[in-house]
Each structure stands twice: as C-alpha cells, then as structure tokens.
Amino acid sequence: MTFIHSDPEFPDLLRIVAESRQIPVSLIEKDYWVTHTLWALQDLGLEVWFKGGTSLSKGFGLIQRFSEDLDLKLEGGSRELPAVRNWKSKERGPQAARRAFFAAVAALPMVDLQLRMDPASLGERCTNAGIEVRYPGHHMTGLPQAMRPFVLLEVGDARIRPFVECPISSWVHDHLHAQGIAEEFVSNRPASLRCIHPLVTLLEKLDAIGRRFQAGTDPAQYVRHFEDVAHIIQAEASLPRLDDTAAGLVGEMLAQHQVRQVPMAMDPAFLPGSGAAWASVRSAYQAIAPMFWGKRLELEDAAETIRSWISRSL
Numbered sequence: 001m002t003f004i005h006s007d008p009e010f011p012d013l014l015r016i017v018a019e020s021r022q023i024p025v026s027l028i029e030k031d032y033w034v035t036h037t038l039w040a041l042q043d044l045g046l047e048v049w050f051k052g053g054t055s056l057s058k059g060f061g062l063i064q065r066f067s068e069d070l071d072l073k074l075e076g077g078s079r080e081l082p083a084v085r086n087w088k089s090k091e092r093g094p095q096a097a098r099r100a101f102f103a104a105v106a107a108l109p110m111v112d113l114q115l116r117m118d119p120a121s122l123g124e125r126c127t128n129a130g131i132e133v134r135y136p137g138h139h140m141t142g143l144p145q146a147m148r149p150f151v152l153l154e155v156g157d158a159r160i161r162p163f164v165e166c167p168i169s170s171w172v173h174d175h176l177h178a179q180g181i182a183e184e185f186v187s188n189r190p191a192s193l194r195c196i197h198p199l200v201t202l203l204e205k206l207d208a209i210g211r212r213f214q215a216g217t218d219p220a221q222y223v224r225h226f227e228d229v230a231h232i233i234q235a236e237a238s239l240p241r242l243d244d245t246a247a248g249l250v251g252e253m254l255a256q257h258q259v260r261q262v263p264m265a266m267d268p269a270f271l272p273g274s275g276a277a278w279a280s281v282r283s284a285y286q287a288i289a290p291m292f293w294g295k296r297l298e299l300e301d302a303a304e305t306i307r308s309w310i311s312r313s314l
Contacts, residue, residue: 004185011138017175023293026142027066028171033135035170037151039188040110045078049160051196053228059166059195063231064294073158087157095126102129128156144290159258163194164240202232203250207259213269219284230302233309246313265310270303
C-alpha cells in the first residue's frame, strides 16, 4: 500500500473533494498535509499535545476556520530529544538547552516533509520556535493571500492539562472513508491525539485579546480569537466535563503565570467602538474571511457573547 498523496490520482481526488465541499482545492490540500504532519509526529514516537485554533477545528469541530499553525507541546517519548529542564530561565545554559531541543525537532525525519526552523522565531530567550513544514503541494498558488505556503509548527512549553483524546482526520480522509476505500491506503491520520481542553484555549485567547488590544498590537495577530472564543462559548454545554469551574481554572492559570489577568466584561477590548483602533480591528476581521468555510459571526455578536460569558462565569 502507498500513502494517499503518492497515488497518481491524488490531484484529481483533491479537486473532487473540493467540489463536493465547495471549499478551495488549495485548502483541501493543506488540510490533508496538516493531518499528515500530526500523524508523522506521532509516528516518530513523540509525545504530542495539541492546542490552539487548529485543535478547535480538527480536534473538537468547534470552529469552521482554516488554521494552518499547529500549536504543540512535544516531548521525546520513544525518540531521544535534548532534555529541557527549564523553559523560562534567562540563563545561558537553559537557553542553550532549549535551542538544542528546537534544532533537534527541526531535524526530525518526517515522511515526505521538509522541516526548517525559522531562526527569527526563537526570540531573545528561546522559549518557543516556529518550524516550517514544507509539503509537496499541487495547488500552492491558490492559497489565500493571508496563508503561508507551508504548515507552521509553533513548538514550546504549554499548559497540557486538562486534555481530551481526539481522533484527527481531514476532508480527504473523510471522503475516502465515506467511499469505503480508505483502507486501500497507508493510514496517516492520528487515531487519537491529546488536545488541550477548549476552556483552556478560551481563557488563553481572551487574555491575548485583552493584552494585545491594550498594547496597540496589529489586530491581524489576534482578531481570529474573537470568533474562536465565541464558538467555544456557544458549545460550552457540550464540551467535555471539567472537574473545576471556569473561575477556578482562570485563577489557577493566573497563579501559574499562564495568563496575565482575569478577563473583565467591560474591558475596552471587548467593547466595539467607533474609534481608529476598532476600525483596524474590523478591517482585520474582514481580511481573514477567506480562511472560513462556514457562516461567520459578526464581530459585535462575538464580542457580546464574550462579555455575557465573562459576566456569568468569572
């Protein structure tokens, strides 16, 4: 057996799936390679924890936004990687250990993929790294302008509990399964991946919105969080059960310096206005429209959903 992407008819398959889903073929292709990338990491024997926006779409099915960045916490598992004993220290030794860890991840032999670490992503303290995963794409030129021609691994330390074991698939895999022919190919989708609970992601995204809005950061870096958070809130009743409340969880995350403050409903970051700052946010909100394949929420509705949840939950 071969991989799906090794089949000579793979380009035709991508077009068939794109037509049936009414989604651009470039996104169908990239979604397949995102899934293959996650599988390849597990296939190497690594311990993988998956968080952020892509986990919301591929792990929990909560959002209909294409997210190309894979936020990951990685450990060696059955494969030896350089040990990192301190993710926060500014001392040279721990920084060198983190740098060696990221370099080793970027050198991993992942099936049919090429990895490259972006040196600029390391920053002064080397606490995380951006690793480009290049795939042999047939439809790269059709990607929306806002999207990269590669999958990006954002690797670093992260809160990894609570997590939920989730199966991961792609539109291509789902199509072949529905046709009853998936078993004709080598399986390259994770049967189970540890996805960080959406409530943790919600609190991290609220914290990011508040901090970045206040700092005057380019809204393109955080505007997607509004809609992501609102969708998590709307699905709250169906989320896997937690032993703690949202208020208890944010208190714990605050104590562990995983968020900087408890979100407030009347934070200006959640109160759409008429000034220049909000004009920039609205412009950025519209600019990411090509990354969605489902009906979008209006920015004002997303913000109202957020304010209501904070008022009753925190």
